[in-house]
Amino acid sequence: MTTESFEGRTALVTGSTSGIGRAVARTLAERGAFVIVSGRDHLRGKEAVEEILGGGGRATYLPADLSTVAGVRELAAASRTVTGAVDVLVNNAGIFSFGPTSASTETDIDLMYAVNVRAPYLLVQDLVPGMVEAGSGAVVNVLTGAAFRGTAQAGLYGSGKAALKLLTQAWAAEFGPAGVRVNAVSPGPIRTEGTGFGAGLEAVADALPARRLGEAAEVAAAVAFLASGEASYVHGAVLPVDGGAVAAA
Numbered sequence: 001m002t003t004e005s006f007e008g009r010t011a012l013v014t015g016s017t018s019g020i021g022r023a024v025a026r027t028l029a030e031r032g033a034f035v036i037v038s039g040r041d042h043l044r045g046k047e048a049v050e051e052i053l054g055g056g057g058r059a060t061y062l063p064a065d066l067s068t069v070a071g072v073r074e075l076a077a078a079s080r081t082v083t084g085a086v087d088v089l090v091n092n093a094g095i096f097s098f099g100p101t102s103a104s105t106e107t108d109i110d111l112m113y114a115v116n117v118r119a120p121y122l123l124v125q126d127l128v129p130g131m132v133e134a135g136s137g138a139v140v141n142v143l144t145g146a147a148f149r150g151t152a153q154a155g156l157y158g159s160g161k162a163a164l165k166l167l168t169q170a171w172a173a174e175f176g177p178a179g180v181r182v183n184a185v186s187p188g189p190i191r192t193e194g195t196g197f198g199a200g201l202e203a204v205a206d207a208l209p210a211r212r213l214g215e216a217a218e219v220a221a222a223v224a225f226l227a228s229g230e231a232s233y234v235h236g237a238v239l240p241v242d243g244g245a246v247a248a249a
Contacts, residue, residue, distance in 0.1 A: 004228040006033035010083040011227070013037065014066065014075075014123070015093025017044035019192035020142065022051075023216035024090055024223045029057030031224060033088065036079050037061045066093050066119035067111055076126035085134065086127045088227045091120035091164070092142045096157045104156055116160035117167075124171060124182075132178040138227040139175075141168050141184040142219075143238060145245055148186070165238060172236030181235050183226040188242025190214045209244030 006028055016025040017039035029035045029052040037048045037059055045061035052059040062078050065071035079086050094116045097108065120141060131137025146158035147165045164184070171182040189205045191213040205213040222241045225231055240246040 003031060003224070004230050006031045006088070006224075006228070008032075009087040010034045010036065010079075010085060011088035011090065012075075012079045012086050012123075012127070013090040013092055014064070014119070015039055016090075017041050017048050017061075020187060020190060020216045020219050021090070021092040022048050023220040024092060025059065026052060026055070026057075027217065027220035027224050028088070028090075028227070029059055030055060031228075033058075034083055035059040036082055036086070038064045038075060038079075039093070040065060064093075067114045069118070069122065072119050072122040073126065076123055079127065080130065085130055087131065087134075087137050089123060089127055089137075089139045090142070090223055090227070091123060091139065093119065094142065094161075096144075098153045098157065100153055101155055109156060112156050112160050113163075116157075117163045120164060121167065124167075128171070128175055128180055131180045132175060135179040137180040139171065139180065139182040140223050140226045141165075141182070142223075143168075143184050143186040145186060145188060145240075145242060148246075168238065169236045176235045181226075181231070183231070183234055183236065184238045185219060185222045185226065186238050186240045186242060186246075187219045188214055188240070188245045190216055190219060192216055205243065208242070209247060212243065214241060214243055 011028045011033040013025045015021040016037045025035045025037050049059045049061045064075040141164050144161045146154045147161035168184040189201050219241045
């Protein structure tokens with residue numbers, strides 16, 4: 001089976017120096033996109049770019065602090081200068097923490113919503129108008145199962161991702177008529193260096209229909225599909241990449 005080429009398109013993938021984001025960046029580059037790798041760790045960013053270049057792809061690294069308005073605005077502005085336009089935006093960057101509501105500080109709340117909600121909002125605000133002007137483009141947001149169900153000690157993280165789910169649908173309605181598609185993926189337990197659940201994550205995976213942890217490359221393939229013309233009639237959808245968690249819930 002052949003996959004659509006992203007040749008001639010530029011993709012910005014936030015939080016792409018490691019984990020799922022890095023796999024997304026690599027996959028899009030393998031399919032021909034010029035990829036803007038973004039994150040806070042300069043060394044890992046350089047390594048991610050070198051990995052893409054070593055595989056024959058094209059990429060550059062732009063540092064970004066998505067916890068501040070200035071950092072997000074600077075990333076959007078810098079991204080537009082790389083090739084002249086951003087055709088695909090993948091809002092992957094996010095932070096997570098779990099704990100009782102009583103333990104959350106005002107700083108915790110502000111930071112969680114700044115990175116997980118405000119940053120994607122501002123990037124869409126700054127970059128999608130260019131897609132609208134071009135008459136085409138794609139945005140893919142990265143969610144989580146916690147956005148769909150109430151879970152003890154996951155209220156702060158889950159509510160932010162639930163907001164991004166609603167934004168996915170609202171943006172699809174807003175920008176779809178202009179040729180810009182907005183969709184999302186919702187990963188389940190994925191094996192990455194930053195997951196940090198250890199044996200507990202394995203236990204969760206054992207209860208899934210898939211009976212295993214997912215791989216970052218599997219999420220990346222779903223992102224690439226939603227960003228491609230193969231999903232040309234898909235607007236406002238959330239694609240679960242969760243080993244069947246949505247079916248077993």
